[in-house]
Amino acid sequence: MVTWYRLLDNAKNSLEVVAIARDYLATWTPDEISRLPPAVRPGKLRDESDVEDLHSRLVDEYRDTAATGAALDALQRITTFMVRSTLRLAELAEPKPTGEPGSPKQKSAASRREH
Numbered sequence: 001m002v003t004w005y006r007l008l009d010n011a012k013n014s015l016e017v018v019a020i021a022r023d024y025l026a027t028w029t030p031d032e033i034s035r036l037p038p039a040v041r042p043g044k045l046r047d048e049s050d051v052e053d054l055h056s057r058l059v060d061e062y063r064d065t066a067a068t069g070a071a072l073d074a075l076q077r078i079t080t081f082m083v084r085s086t087l088r089l090a091e092l093a094e095p096k097p098t099g100e101p102g103s104p105k106q107k108s109a110a111s112r113r114e115h
Contacts, residue, residue: 004081008088014048017092021051021085028078035074037061042078048089055082 004024011017022045033041040061042054058079067075 005084008084011088011092014089014092017085017088018045018048018051021045021082024081025078032074035071036078037065037067037075040075040078051082051085051089055086058082 004020007020008017011020025042025045028042040054040057043050045051045054058075062075062079065072065075
């Protein structure tokens with residue numbers, strides 16, 4: 001069984017995250033997609049900005065939804081996945097601490113000593 005969240009956690013770059021999100025959406029049947037409000041039905045995911053745009057639209061829709069039953073379940077599943085995808089993109093965009101002078105790790109250590 002594919003564990004989509006594990007795949008996201010193991011993604012090494014943004015291209016992998018986009019590919020995983022694209023593959024996840026490809027598993028949705030036309031019936032499942034039709035349960036989503038038209039404004040948040042996914043289109044093509046070409047890059048991380050497409051992932052972030054879909055995430056934003058889904059969160060807005062979820063916050064204001066009056067959906068119930070299967071429609072709510074579909075909205076929750078896709079929103080949860082896209083939130084996780086966007087979080088992984090943010091993690092991958094963060095600079096990695098290297099221990100080098102001026103790196104995030106060094107700066108934070110220096111900040112603590114100054115205060």
